[in-house]
Amino acid sequence: MTPPDHAGTVPEGDQETVAAEDDPAHSVTLSVAAVARRLGVAPATLRTWDRRYGLGPSDHTTGRHRKYAPLDVARLELMQRALLRGASSAEAAKYALTSRLRAPLTAVPPSLTGGELDGGSAPAGGRGLKLQAENRRAKGVGRAALAMDSAAVQSLLADAIEADGVVTTWDEVVRPVMAAIAARWEHSGAGVEVSHLVEECVLAAVIRATPVVTSPRNHRPVLLACMPDERHNLPLYPLAAVLAQRGLGTRQLGAALPADALASAVRRTAPSAVVLWAQLPRYADPGVVAALPRTRQQVRVFAGGPGWERGVVPQPAERINDLASAADAIERAVC
Template sequence: MARVAGTARGLDIDRVGSGSGDGEPTLPVASVARRLGVAPSTLRTWDRRYGLGPSRHTDGRHRRYGSSDIGRLELMQRALLRGASTAEAAQYALEQMPRADFVPAPAEPAEATKTKAAADDVEVPSRLARRLSTAALAMDVGAVQRMLVDAIRELGVLQAWSGVIDPVLTALGARWRGVHAGAEVEYLLAECVYAALIRATPVLDEPRNQRPVLLACVPDERDNMPVYALAAALAGRRIGAQLFGIALPQEVLAVAVRRSAPAAVVLWANRADADPRLFARVSRGRQRTRLFACGPGWDPALLPPKVELLGDLSAAADRVEHVLVGAPR
């Protein structure tokens, strides 16, 4: 190992020859601690608990940090400063800059393949949810956007919503309820989710349904994101929809229904006090329209007989598709 002549910013820098001969400069624990403004014991703890340690040693087995090791620690510090917990910040740093020296687990026996595949059905959404949460807590907009694209591409809109997006939004909302500090994380994630769902909604040149399905929230509803997910899922099945994401007053909603002449109307309600009389208001006229209630805010016992209560978003998409165009393609 050759000592570099002089030092940079007073740091003890060595160049350790790697297998590729690149001679990457490295730093000892004390120098990295000074650079980051933390105690050397903190670095050792992060290495032991989270795997954020040096990927190289000198010939004497002294611990030395390369540029990628330091980059991960800087990402972790950035996430910590933005409110993430230590574990969340460490996970975020490792996801953004995976370690090249990671050794994968041995291949599993063939008889375990089916069991593992079944476990993946649960593990994949959980893994994506953890990655989305850590990126949001770090307020890394680019990472959040990438996580959302990955989740929708890997799972589809509805499973990404139910298994990844909605649980993370719910958890963050509960975490910051009643306080102002940290609520910006929830707002940032919500803006990214809206954009991701809109991008996942294709524009249909030739929808399978001749008349659209109108999707809207009940007046004063604040939880309008599920209707964006439902619209994206229906568009993916080539079902054309007219979406009103902003909760409209009763009078405006009634006019919108009359002018759109939809084949079906789906009203979303998350609040527990949704007024079922709204269906009578929006269904006036000669046009034959199927009426659906969707969301936990509806009391099934109070809905008019001609209104059908839908289940979760996946069941809602299936039922609307069946009513409008028949069996799914």
């Protein structure tokens, strides 16, 4: 073999060999390092899957380098996606080994997405997230989030919304996962990027599930806004989705809406109701509620979010709590 030059570069002929081994598009078999990069896992994980479940390279023999054939990689992809969908390692490996594969994986069977697998359950939360409740969909979203797989997170959320609705998905999937991520951050100081990724995926999934209401049942809109300086506006989106599904028209005013802008919006739209969200107690200012401008027609005011739990909600404003009861209260008020 030709030695490298003084700069430490690989000779031209050997560069082609390396590319053939590590580039999935130009090789018949892949090295451990190439497969690990393709799946986004550590090489040690592949060795563990091989040793524990028999998901290793089919052409590996003693004294030879480990090389993964396309079907080997397809089985590993099947196992990885099944893990992200909420299956335990043993369940995912069993399915990958018993599946008949003729081509690279393109989809995960529904049996791995709906929590219908038999066998022992994985530790709650899996891979670092400790969920308070046992929920396969939440565990799948948690695994996908920690893997920074936004496509899997959005796909799981879309499946959950289609199967169970926005309210159940929010209460049983999104909130537990977000709480587990927050607890992980409080314990280790890590995971801010995971939280941001999940929030963006939730936002996208909920917006897709929000119908456009062209002929609303309420003649005057419902304004949804955060208190001044409050930037946690994600919970307003599932509320808007549920109200839209019930045929109610809303106006989203977003995060950190200044008090004068809120007053202007109330004057211009003459809403039937205003929802003011405060995630943190320091933003739950009763003075903002009391200062809302008076209109000719009555405006129902609702104070939502955990920030109001210990604060004072001035009359005649009403405190709303969980998503389902909040939607019910608003619907009664405006219809």
